Amino acid sequence: MDPQRQMVEEIEAEVRETRAWLGKSALDPRVMAAMAKVPRHEFVSPREEHLAYVNAPLSIGHGQTISQPYIVAVMTDMVALEGDHMVLEVGAGSGYQAAILAEVVKQVYTIEIVPALAEQAREVLTRLGYANVALSTGDGRLGWEEHVPFDAIVVTAAARKVPPALIDQLKPGGRMAIPIGGRFMNQDLTLVEKAMDGKVSKRSILPVAFVPLVKG
Numbered sequence: 001m002d003p004q005r006q007m008v009e010e011i012e013a014e015v016r017e018t019r020a021w022l023g024k025s026a027l028d029p030r031v032m033a034a035m036a037k038v039p040r041h042e043f044v045s046p047r048e049e050h051l052a053y054v055n056a057p058l059s060i061g062h063g064q065t066i067s068q069p070y071i072v073a074v075m076t077d078m079v080a081l082e083g084d085h086m087v088l089e090v091g092a093g094s095g096y097q098a099a100i101l102a103e104v105v106k107q108v109y110t111i112e113i114v115p116a117l118a119e120q121a122r123e124v125l126t127r128l129g130y131a132n133v134a135l136s137t138g139d140g141r142l143g144w145e146e147h148v149p150f151d152a153i154v155v156t157a158a159a160r161k162v163p164p165a166l167i168d169q170l171k172p173g174g175r176m177a178i179p180i181g182g183r184f185m186n187q188d189l190t191l192v193e194k195a196m197d198g199k200v201s202k203r204s205i206l207p208v209a210f211v212p213l214v215k216g
Ligand code: SAH
Pocket: 064, 065, 066, 067, 090, 091, 092, 093, 094, 095, 096, 097, 098, 111, 112, 113, 114, 117, 138, 139, 140, 141, 156, 157, 211, 212, 213, 214, 215, 216
């Protein structure tokens, strides 16, 4: 079987196995179509290209990782995207999650704190034609004031608490997916919802292990 097709089937199986956590047994078909389309091998290091479609996290250098495809799919699904949405990602890393988001929504803004990774992600996203992704180098805990408010925010590094600026920059009715917890341990993938009246609620979805969101 085509390795990318097989990866998609493994994600579908893992979603079914974890349905008690996720509260559903299948993800948004638009998210799964993006997982079937984006060439993950373009985002991993040449040394690990043969592993690109394994449902596992991979190293992208600088002590950072490209998340497990199942986690990328779950986080993209969690924030309930619509085609006309403007989305902020914090932690561009390889650019893979940004490409997945860009397949589903109109515009993606992504921030990466490690300049070399930002440069690499910008190069691959441009080469693959993702004109609807804007990438900035800096501390994503501060959000991206110029483009507020965001319909959805996806944070791909773990924080002890939700950065207040990100809550401020989320549209009323918007959703954020963020791993909350300690360094590499006891983290919960958390869904943060901002109601129309501005009230914020949080719900833990899944235990996860992300690299930490660092201070700029
Ligand atoms: N979304 C990425 C995976 C990211 S790993 C992908 O699809 O490949 C987490 C990333 O967050 C790392 O690249 C790390 O450098 C970055 N990061 C950590 N703290 C950050 C911060 N404060 N602002 C922006 N990026 C940050």
